[in-house]
Amino acid sequence: xxxxxxxxxxxxxxxxxxxxxxxxxxxxxxxxxxxxxxxxxxxxxxxxxxxxxxxxxxxxxxxxxxxxxxxxxxxxxxxxxxxxxxxxxxxxxxxxxxxxxxxxxxxxxxxxxxxxxxxxxxxxxxxxxxxxxxxxxx
Numbered sequence: 450x451x452x453x454x455x456x457x458x459x460x461x462x463x464x465x466x467x468x469x470x471x472x473x474x475x476x477x478x479x480x481x482x483x484x485x486x487x488x489x490x491x492x493x494x495x496x497x498x499x500x501x502x503x504x505x506x507x508x509x510x511x512x513x514x515x516x517x518x519x520x521x522x523x524x525x526x527x528x529x530x531x532x533x534x535x536x537x538x539x540x541x542x543x544x545x546x547x548x549x550x551x552x553x554x555x556x557x558x559x560x561x562x563x564x565x566x567x568x569x570x571x572x573x574x575x576x577x578x579x580x581x582x583x584x585x586x587x
């Protein structure tokens with residue numbers, strides 16, 4: 450995409466201004482403001498307030514994005530397909546663990562898995578694509 454002559458010139462001027470600012474010491478900047486009759490405390494407060502507003506705005510945008518992603522993820526989870534009956538679900542999991550030796554699960558202290566645990570494992574394996582519900586008539 451072609452850039453207009455004006456956009457190129459503005460970019461050049463902006464780059465030179467940033468270079469000039471980067472090469473100017475803090476003391477030189479303070480002296481320029483003093484010579485112009487500016488109140489350094491007011492400028493510092495204005496800069497602090499501006500930066501705080503920019504950071505707060507960025508944080509709000511990031512939070513809104515995370516909230517939207519969470520909402521979308523929750524919507525996908527809630528619209529998931531129905532699970533098979535618990536006995537069939539157990540059979541599917543057993544078949545999957547036999548067929549896929551790299552897929553395993555462990556429970557602490559050798560405790561027995563609850564039906565809820567197994568349902569969660571099933572849902573996770575479906576999301577990962579290890580189990581395809583349509584292959585099992587679900």
